Amino acid sequence: PSGASSIGFIVNHSNGNKAAELIHGGSGDEGQLNLYDSGTQTVRIAGENNIASYINSGRLGIGTTSPGNTLDVAGDTDITGQLVVSHNANYVAKFVNTATSMSNNNYALMVDSSAHTSNMSTAGAMAVDVNSGRAFTITGQGKVGIGTTAPSQKLSIRDSGGSDTF
Secondary structure (H helix, E strand, O other), X not given: OOOOOEEEEEEEOOOOOEEEEEEEOOOOOOEEEEEEEOOEEEEEEEOOOOOOOEEOOOOEXXXXXXXXXXXXXXXXOOOOOOOOOOOOOOOOOOOOOOOOOOOOXXXXXXXOOOOXXXXXXXXXXXXXXXXXXXXXXXXXXXXXXXXXXXXXXXXXXXXXXXXXXX
């Protein structure tokens, strides 16, 4: 913390280990909740902007009481900003549709770049890279390129030598 911490409440386990504390943990009137497991801090929820909050105790569920992964969010989720997904085995991102039936107006994956209008005449709305190369591109005009990043027709297919193929 940027200022001196003062203890508010401490909860100890019967073995003497600290289990929880609610403290003043910032430079102003901010509060901080710390939880412990066997004397090791595993959760910190800080009220001050420049102090990190974290949960380092296993799985976190939002909207679920039985999280199946490190972060398990049940329900619709809005993310403002960039979502970066990285992984070093199997797949980077996996989309699973668990609906047993869907109408024609539902999608398992939908990319909407309708609000991005500054360079849709030349830039892509969506691209997929495989094995360090571009597998396909879909431009803002709905042109699809396989083997090319700049399709000139509704469907452009190019081989590795740059020739059009069908």
